[in-house]
Amino acid sequence: MADKIISESSEWSFPLLERFDREIARLAHDEYGLDTYANQIEVISSEQMIDAYSSVGLPINYHHWSFGKQFVATEQTYRRGHMGLAYEIVINSDPCIAYLMEENSLPMQALVIAHACYGHNSFFKGNYLFRTWTSADAIIDYLVFARHYIAECEERYGDEEVELLLDSCHALMNYGVDRYKRPSPLSMAEEQKRQREREAYLQSQVNDLWRTLPVGRDPADGGVAEHRFPAEPQENLLYFIEKNAPLLEPWQREIVRIVRKIGQYFYPQRQTQVMNEGWATFWHYTLLNRLYDKGLVGDGFMIEMLQSHTNVVYQPAFDSPHYSGINPYALGFAMMTDIRRICEQPTDEDRHWFPDIVGQDWQAVLDFAMRNFKDESFIAQYLSPKLMRDFHLFAVRDDDLEETLEITAIHDEDGYRRLRQNLAEQYNLGTREPNLQVYDVDVRGDRSLTLRHFRHNRRPLGETVDDMLRHIRRLWGFDVRLEAVDELGRVHLLGEA
Amino acid sequence: MSHFIDRRLGSKNKSTVNRQRFLKRYKSQLKRAVSDAVNRRSITDMEGGEQVGIPSRDISEPTFQHGQGGRRDMVHPGNREFEAGDRVQRPEGGGSGSGSGQGRASKDGRGEDDFVFQLSREEFLDLLFDDLELPNLVRNQLLGATEFKTVRAGYTTDGSPSNIDVVRSLKGAIGRRTALGAPHRRRVRELEAALEQLLADGVAETDARVVALREEIDRLKSRIAALPFIDTFDLRYQSFTRQPEPTSKAVMLCIMDVSGSMDQLRKNLAKRFFILLYLFLQRNYDRIDVVFIRHHTIAQEVDEQEFFYSRETGGTVVSSALNLAYEVISERYASGSWNIYAAQASDGDNWDSDSSICRELLINRLMPLMRYYAYVEITPRQHQSLWYAYQDVKAAHPHFAMEAIDGAEDIYPVFRELFRRQDA
Numbered sequence: 001m002a003d004k005i006i007s008e009s010s011e012w013s014f015p016l017l018e019r020f021d022r023e024i025a026r027l028a029h030d031e032y033g034l035d036t037y038a039n040q041i042e043v044i045s046s047e048q049m050i051d052a053y054s055s056v057g058l059p060i061n062y063h064h065w066s067f068g069k070q071f072v073a074t075e076q077t078y079r080r081g082h083m084g085l086a087y088e089i090v091i092n093s094d095p096c097i098a099y100l101m102e103e104n105s106l107p108m109q110a111l112v113i114a115h116a117c118y119g120h121n122s123f124f125k126g127n128y129l130f131r132t133w134t135s136a137d138a139i140i141d142y143l144v145f146a147r148h149y150i151a152e153c154e155e156r157y158g159d160e161e162v163e164l165l166l167d168s169c170h171a172l173m174n175y176g177v178d179r180y181k182r183p184s185p186l187s188m189a190e191e192q193k194r195q196r197e198r199e200a201y202l203q204s205q206v207n208d209l210w211r212t213l214p215v216g217r218d219p220a221d222g223g224v225a226e227h228r229f230p231a232e233p234q235e236n237l238l239y240f241i242e243k244n245a246p247l248l249e250p251w252q253r254e255i256v257r258i259v260r261k262i263g264q265y266f267y268p269q270r271q272t273q274v275m276n277e278g279w280a281t282f283w284h285y286t287l288l289n290r291l292y293d294k295g296l297v298g299d300g301f302m303i304e305m306l307q308s309h310t311n312v313v314y315q316p317a318f319d320s321p322h323y324s325g326i327n328p329y330a331l332g333f334a335m336m337t338d339i340r341r342i343c344e345q346p347t348d349e350d351r352h353w354f355p356d357i358v359g360q361d362w363q364a365v366l367d368f369a370m371r372n373f374k375d376e377s378f379i380a381q382y383l384s385p386k387l388m389r390d391f392h393l394f395a396v397r398d399d400d401l402e403e404t405l406e407i408t409a410i411h412d413e414d415g416y417r418r419l420r421q422n423l424a425e426q427y428n429l430g431t432r433e434p435n436l437q438v439y440d441v442d443v444r445g446d447r448s449l450t451l452r453h454f455r456h457n458r459r460p461l462g463e464t465v466d467d468m469l470r471h472i473r474r475l476w477g478f479d480v481r482l483e484a485v486d487e488l489g490r491v492h493l494l495g496e497a
Numbered sequence: 498m499s500h501f502i503d504r505r506l507g508s509k510n511k512s513t514v515n516r517q518r519f520l521k522r523y524k525s526q527l528k529r530a531v532s533d534a535v536n537r538r539s540i541t542d543m544e545g546g547e548q549v550g551i552p553s554r555d556i557s558e559p560t561f562q563h564g565q566g567g568r569r570d571m572v573h574p575g576n577r578e579f580e581a582g583d584r585v586q587r588p589e590g591g592g593s594g595s596g597s598g599q600g601r602a603s604k605d606g607r608g609e610d611d612f613v614f615q616l617s618r619e620e621f622l623d624l625l626f627d628d629l630e631l632p633n634l635v636r637n638q639l640l641g642a643t644e645f646k647t648v649r650a651g652y653t654t655d656g657s658p659s660n661i662d663v664v665r666s667l668k669g670a671i672g673r674r675t676a677l678g679a680p681h682r683r684r685v686r687e688l689e690a691a692l693e694q695l696l697a698d699g700v701a702e703t704d705a706r707v708v709a710l711r712e713e714i715d716r717l718k719s720r721i722a723a724l725p726f727i728d729t730f731d732l733r734y735q736s737f738t739r740q741p742e743p744t745s746k747a748v749m750l751c752i753m754d755v756s757g758s759m760d761q762l763r764k765n766l767a768k769r770f771f772i773l774l775y776l777f778l779q780r781n782y783d784r785i786d787v788v789f790i791r792h793h794t795i796a797q798e799v800d801e802q803e804f805f806y807s808r809e810t811g812g813t814v815v816s817s818a819l820n821l822a823y824e825v826i827s828e829r830y831a832s833g834s835w836n837i838y839a840a841q842a843s844d845g846d847n848w849d850s851d852s853s854i855c856r857e858l859l860i861n862r863l864m865p866l867m868r869y870y871a872y873v874e875i876t877p878r879q880h881q882s883l884w885y886a887y888q889d890v891k892a893a894h895p896h897f898a899m900e901a902i903d904g905a906e907d908i909y910p911v912f913r914e915l916f917r918r919q920d921a
Binding site: 018048055073315404411414425433 | 499500501503505507510511514515516518519521522556558559560564567568569571574575576577581582584585586612615
């Protein structure tokens with residue numbers, strides 16, 4: 001049996017990596033039926049990893065000081081040894097690009113290949129959010145287009161001008177997403193072709209909106225009915241600004257659009273942290289254990305891999321100094337493993353809670369879960385009482401009208417449903433981020449823009465409001481007002497810029 | 498299916514542009530941090546890179562966030578003793594955590610944590626000496642074309658044997674031999690073909706035609722062999738020419754008062770000033786000589802150690818140092834190819850009658866030789882006669898500068914003031 005072992009050494013080499021990749025691919029595709037994009041595995045040095053880190057994990061990006069800041073911060077913590085670099089960065093593209101760090105040992109490289117190139121990769125290809133919101137085959141091209149375009153703008157209009165615009169756009173990046181409509185696919189060739197047409201068209205649309213001559217008003221109308229613009233509140237602030245801001249130049253609209261598109265690209269990632277990491281962790285664990293079962297790797301390999309795995313899925317308790325919220329790797333991995341357990345070795349409790357999946361083929365069940373959920377719904381659907389007990393979960397209500405915090409549910413019979421609902425809600429982007437909408441534009445008057453914040457559970461906006469209003473004002477070009485609407489529908493003014 | 502690429506040799510420093518932009522954007526904050534750092538630094542490592550911090554608040558990138566207040570339901574792991582319905586005190590600082598992984602930064606963000614990072618030596622000095630320039634540098638560049646540098650200038654056909662370029666020469670020899678031997682070789686080939694033809698036709702070895710052909714072939718072959726392997730004609734020599742170069746060397750005279758009134762603290766202040774000046778000159782000149790002159794009633798040239806650390810007592814006669822400086826310059830740096838700078842630090846105490854001598858010395862003898870002369874007076878007290886005498890010098894020579902320093906925090910600003918870029 002020992003002679004089947006691929007390598008006992010901890011030094012990696014390209015032939016060894018290829019060998020591991022082949023074995024893991026065979027398992028992943030043939031035995032477990034994972035459907036992946038082709039892999040492009042790039043070996044890089046740690047400095048290059050820091051580079052990759054600082055452009056939000058994208059292999060190519062436009063220039064901006066904030067990436068420099070990120071770079072400086074990463075470099076600093078890395079140098080001081082406060083932080084190991086992530087083992088890998090993987091990019092949702094087709095082919096799926098994964099970075100391996102040169103400094104890692106062979107077992108770690110194998111772990112990363114299993115984790116990123118087969119775990120994340122199949123998630124990117126299968127999950128409905130990624131399928132809907134991102135175009136894996138076009139993102140790299142689009143980034144190339146964006147980088148060129150912005151570089152050209154910098155040349156023509158000056159670094160500073162572009163930087164200010166990007167600052168404001170970045171601030172609103174999370175509010176540049178269409179939540180319910182599938183974006184049209186991206187492609188560089190088409191982008192470039194269409195960009196010119198779009199420029200002209202957009203400007204004509206804007207001009208129309210701001211036409212100062214009255215459009216021949218229907219006299220029957222009596223000229224009284226004032227229509228609000230926009231007719232419906234808009235939640236995609238960047239889109240609204242791109243299409244309607246009165247003073248933006250065509251190139252500025254294009255840059256707003258670029259930031260919006262990149263925000264859109266990250267939108268699924270922000271909603272599937274637990275699932276995505278859980279899925280990838282589950283698969284590196286499963287695949288490497290299978291390699292071990294087949295005698296392809298030795299004990300030393302497994303110990304190194306398990307040590308690293310254990311660190312990744314460590315969940316400190318709420319009162320630990322290391323606690324910083326629930327570790328998505330830990331929760332995701334536990335849930336994926338638990339689903340398999342429920343399929344294979346259900347208890348009576350599971351039969352009661354998950355009648356649909358008990359005794360089913362675990363691969364099919366997991367595959368279905370991976371494809372059709374996001375964190376919020378995944379937790380609401382699959383978090384089992386056993387896991388809540390394992391994690392010792394409890395729910396706390398923090399109400400500023402009360403003197404003390406209230407423990408509203410713990411891991412017992414009465415608490416399971418509430419706990420599960422609360423945790424799912426915690427991953428709902430809709431509640432995590434303040435709900436802001438474009439409410440009104442004073443089209444005929446001072447052109448001011450009114451935003452409304454719809455408060456949920458009386459939670460106010462943070463201290464950044466004033467800065468944010470200044471950013472929006474810069475984009476809009478005229479006064480911007482922010483109003484808050486409380487639960488009773490009362491409206492009051494929060495700020496103006 | 499999978500494709501491996503080795504990118505390790507690919508471009509590093511992809512983030513350089515972004516890093517530079519970051520530094521540029523926060524230049525004013527960084528400058529402040531750098532000047533703080535200079536004051537804090539120990540004098541011996543004045544020129545390394547530096548860890549600087551700027552307030553995180555200044556560089557934050559805002560997004561819309563939830564603030565404190567309202568009602569929040571959070572789920573946490575690790576319950577031990579809580580039961581549903583329990584009431585617990587709010588933890589101090591509202592730190593009961595941020596399950597969503599977002600709230601934390603803003604919650605604890607009250608702290609004035611600095612965003613700390615490392616500047617390289619270059620970046621540090623760039624910021625430190627940003628907007629500063631050496632006064633009168635233009636004049637210096639016009640003046641200084643007195644040095645020559647030897648540079649390669651192709652090949653020549655004669656020169657000294659030590660400059661023979663062997664490869665070039667042998668290449669030439671091969672070419673010459675090929676060219677000169679070519680007609681003979683062609684003829685040999687023709688004759689050999691004819692000979693072969695004759696022999697093939699059955700002509701006897703002793704036939705006159707055969708013998709004649711053989712003789713002719715041998716004759717030609719010996720002609721070819723006689724071509725010299727190498728000829729003086731082939732020799733190539735590396736050629737060098739001398740190019741005039743603007744000189745870029747400077748001498749810095751550090752003149753310090755070490756009389757009893759200059760205590761260790763003041764000497765440290767002076768030293769900081771000298772070091773800043775040294776670093777600054779170093780960025781502008783390839784080579785810098787430093788001359789240390791210390792004085793009380795008499796002046797002497799000393800080494801660095803003695804300059805800064807030994808202590809003397811006694812009265813003060815500044816002119817002794819100026820005289821010595823003049824001597825040193827005329828002895829060693831008189832050639833005109835030297836850019837001469839001087840910095841003098843003193844607490845301003847001087848024999849009354851000496852101050853006017855100093856004035857004359859400076860105005861008439863030293864200042865015409867100097868690029869720039871900076872005088873710093875380290876005293877919290879009233880200025881004395883020397884200060885007023887120097888004011889006359891300043892009036893006579895615009896490249897004389899003087900400033901007063903109270904404490905360490907003044908040094909860098911004063912330095913900046915002395916070397917501020919003078920816009921035309």
